[in-house]
Amino acid sequence: MTGPGTLSRYIAARFAWGFLGALAITMLLFFIVELIELPRRAEGNYQADLAELMLLALYRLPSRVEQTMIFSVLYGAMWTFIALSRRQELVVIWALGQSIWKFLRAPLVVTVLIGLASVALFNPFAAAMMSKFERFEAQLRLDSKDIGNPSRANPGLWLRQNGVNGPSILHARHSADRGLKLYRVVVLRYQTDSDKVLWINAEEAELIHDRWFLSNAWVANPDGEISFWKAYTISTNLSPAQVISSLSDPGTISFWSLRENIKLADAAGLSSTRYRMQFQALLARPILMCAMILIAATFSLRIFRFENVVRMVLGGLVSGFVLFFVNSWSWEIGTLGMVPVMVAAWFPALVALAIGATAIFVQESR
Template sequence: MIGPGMIERYVLRKTLASLGAALAVLGALVMLIAFVDIARNVGTRSEDAGFGQLLYLTVLQAPATLLTLTPFIFLFGTLGAFVGLNRRSELIAMRAAGVSAWRFILPAAFAAFAMGIVTVTLLNPLTAAMSTRFETERDALMAGYLKNAPKGAWLRQGDDKRQIVIRARMRDTVGGAVRLRGVSFFVYDVQPNGSLVFSRRYEAAEARLEPGFWRLTGVSEATPGAGALRSESASVPSDLDERTASDRFKNPQAVAFWRLPETIARTEAAGFSATPFKMRLQQMLATPLLFAAMSVLAAAFSLRLMRLGGLAALAGSGVALGFGFFFFNELCGALGKADVLGPILAAWTPPAAALLAGLTLLCYTEDG
């Protein structure tokens, strides 16, 4: 006698085991490639980089890459689980007993959706912190190689009364504090009609971000129609802090999910386009749907009965289609960042299309 929910739990256990195997294989491959890349780029340029340091850098970097490839884990894992059930004739027995395909596919899809939520809310902030740590450790090991490399920066801050554009020839982080060297501050007053009027310019040898202001040293201050005034130090008010200033230097993929809304608000307040960050936020929100879509798509392509033949070809088609949707997702992301598509449309279209394709094939397989 089969109790209620036993089939769902059994299929879910098989799916989770297959997902674990796919994660292990893909994780090992990513770790190997990351280690070789770090050994080539860091190990050959730093005398202090031993095997332990290179392995540590690999552990810090690899999770971010693996997180990007997570849709393939659900594609390969779910496909492997259902093909295995089909080869052992377990799916045939379930179908013969009158069990609908929806009954054992939906639990896997809901599990993928739940894992997507965990990935976005917990794993993404963790990998973002690890990526930041990776950059710090890598730069420390390559300090001698990078000491003469230019590392300039552009920043912008302000509100509805004043806007400040900051240009620095060099930037670095000392003890977590943001420091700029060879820096210029261009100060503009915001007029009632929204236009900007140049107010003054600061040239400084160094600017260090303190709570609530920039501390300038070796300063030359100039205003329109007047000569430059030199002083040892000066301060310029700032609404930035170490974290938000550092976020301006980062790729949107390196900003943690929970910090994206704040980064978007600050970027727009400073007068910059926040489209890349909005695109990243929408992609994060669409991640659970993408994982569920990959699971449904993989399961739908593995339900063909073994006795009818062609299961391997159909499963291969599912893998190829999954790759196609993944690259379609990347293409839409690029179009969204370029403002060709709106962030919501660019982020949600690929997972919605993948889910609809899987559901269509599932309906055709199940109901003819």
């Protein structure tokens, strides 16, 4: 380490490896947890062998990792800073006249790059994998013999709609493709000129333009006659944007598609709060990650003593968890519309950044 540039590259490389190590451990832990949790989720709903459960876990893993990636930043930074302190490298760095802020410049730059990559690249990948998870799980439910057992039924999804032949109520056990494809569908269609009801049971339903296309449908008319239709259509006044807004999870929508979904929901007169919250939260993620760096620095950039290690680690972890839960709580109240979306998305990150910066200024002035 013969110069400021070399020193910065060294610190950046150490932090990058620390982050990747923490990320790898997080992925392994989540994969194990998913393998334990998925059989419980499948019990009574669908049958899956070990290979199918592992595939489901892999599909779901990126979404889980994305939700907690800020902790990988925190753990990687703390490991890097404590390792530098343990090897007395911090003493040498301070002796070279480096301030804390100059020292943190390299980790902060790497963190900003990580944050931007997680939003622009990893989020679309995680959203695509989560969509695959929903489709694959829905197919397993469809193929399972236990799927039709009403004693094990879940509340499912409900839609009320109007059509050319009258109003109807649609219930589905599961959905995929942001709600545009439904599985195990029951439709109660009311006749426009009477109070009679047409009962329809179908394996699948897919919304294309202004019609639901049902597959393998059993239709019971008001007179009690039952007929089987390989393909059956029902008109609807619901647009794809309305269905997506009602049924889709923002986690299955790529960052690059969120603005389009916001526009579609607004044009349909529906609430776009969830999508706006997701969009702003993703934009704020690099700032939140930088706040994690400052939290790690506040507790870890000290002269290494074994008796202080536990206190340093616990202090950083507790602070990180507090920030995570405050951010999650802010997400919830923002989604419910209790506070403006911009405030809910940006307030935790900016406040944490300000508190961390203040703590470092105080620490440096001592």
